Amino acid sequence: MNAAPRCAGADPCALLREDLRDFAGYRSARSEALQGRIWLNANESPWANAGDAEGALRRYPDPQPTALRAALAELYGCAPEELLVGRGSDEGIDLLVRALCRPGADAILVTSPTFGMYAVSARLHGTAVVDVPLRDTVEGFACDFDAVAAAALARPVKLVFLCSPGNPSGTLLPLDGIVALARRLEGRALVVVDEAYLDFAQAPSAVDAIPEQPNLAVLRTLSKAHALAAARIGCVVAAPGLVDALRRCQAPYPLPAACVAQALAALARPARAATAARAGATVREREALAARLAALPGVRRVYPSRANFLLVRFADAQAAFERLLAAGVVVRDMRAAPALGDALRISLGTPAQNAAALAALAGAAA
DSSP states (O other), rough: OOOOOOTTTTGGGGGOOOGTTOOOOOGGGEEEEEEEOOOOSSOOOSSOTOOOOOOOOGGGGSSSHEEEHHHHHHTTSOOOGGGGEEHHHHHHHHHHHHOOOOOOTOOOEEEESOOOHHHHHHHHHOEEEHHHEEEEETTTEEHHHHHHHHHHTTTTTTEEEEESOOOTTHHHOOOHHHHHHHHTTTTOOEEEEEOGGGGGTOOOGGGGTTTTTTTTTEEEEETTTTOOGGGOOOEEEEEHHHHHHHHHHSSOOSSSSHHHHHHHHSOOOOOOOHHHHHHHHHHHHHHHHHHHHHHHEEEEEEEESSSSSEEEEEETTTHHHHHHTTTTTOOOOOSSTTTTTTEEEOOOOOOOHHHHHHHHHHHHHH
């Protein structure tokens, strides 16, 4: 093991758990910058598996593939050293909680209704969850940044998770509000912006603000617009010192080589153009479906969305859910979420799939 670099000053590494600030982590065989012709340093099999004709699978993969980090950094507008790749953005959430929050002492802050993994990761780590609910307004759900700041300053909150666009709200948070919140919490908490759905919002990323406001971090994923959910490729974008600290907390080989190859193919120029076209088609479908849903008599409200789904309140959500299932259409039942006792979340599908969902709901409302 090598000694970990120290974090100091205004660097967000000062927010790390004190016992992890000099934590070196585990240095795997592939982490060493060594060159050679015969590799005998990782206890791998010298023979290929019968199902692996080329023998590539007998070797451990690169923990942080250089080509993938470079491609993602170019996509998101950051430097490779500002980016940690992992198993979807879920791993990024877990790493942040483990690295910054002392079990039984620190807390995270969420704004419900929101993605459930923030609270799940915190509770598995013995970390308290502070909830400052989104405000349900006539324009849709909105974040009360003043209330978030007050709650974060009143409690030992180390992480503030903001989902933008929100899941399940669909709300795109104002970037100036996010940056102002991070400024108010500088030295106290890291503001984490989950941008899993930003490709459907056609809006600027909080990544651009990290150099000036280093207590910001951003989560991104290839699971949504890039159609690689099964490959489990996500990343944390943050100040380089924090990225290095998170890497020391990460498992040795998080990225299967086959998944990395798929990700690199998806990030090639022609594939990125196709991704952008699909995202644009999804946005058009979203607006058309929202208008048609809002016209149904059994629909109470369709929330404005900047993501690839619509949050819908029903006069009888159970009847709507059952009618959709009877038609073979599976949507997400949100009725167990705070303040969403009459809501379903409908992901955008192909035009034919969206039409099938609408037809089922039109029958339920008739």
